[in-house]
Amino acid sequence: MRKRKKKIKKQKKQRGKVKAVQIPAKLLTPVGHFLQGQLKKLEKRKKDIEEEDPFKDTSRVLDNASPDTDAAEQFGHARASAIKEEIDRKIIQTKKALTRVKLGKYGVCEDCGKMIDTDRLMVYPEATLCAKCQAKKEK
Ligand SMILES: [Zn+2]
Secondary structure, three states: OOOOOOOOOOOOOOOOOOOOOOOOHHHHHHHHHHHHHHHHHHHHHHHHHHHHOHHHOOOOOHHHOOHHHHHHHHHHHHHHHHHHHHHHHHHHHHHHHHHHHHHOOOOEOOOOOOEOOHHHHHHOOOOOOOHHHHHHHHO
16 A cells, blocks of 8 residues: 655745736736727827817808797707717716826726726726726716
């Protein structure tokens, strides 16, 4: 009979400390560039929308506006405002994500500190909250 020697590997225990999750800098750089590009596009779109807004047109003569034009302008303005609001939100969020990139914390949820699903980041690269925390916030 052979006795088997059991090798006991001395494993260093990872004590309590939660290892900080982080996306390697190698990946952060392209993400940063991407977000910066997105930010530029958003800011350009915002400008375009502002120019599209009929209420921005200072040459518009109020007295001569027929009811039809008026309605069209109202509609145009409402549409432009809605789009602008959406773009504004995205700009703010993208800037936030860029700050996270600078801190080396991109992809980590701001609230719970867990990694954000890469699937989510593919769809919303500007996300700074995981799906769970985002849902909580929107409640
Ligand atoms: Zn979270």
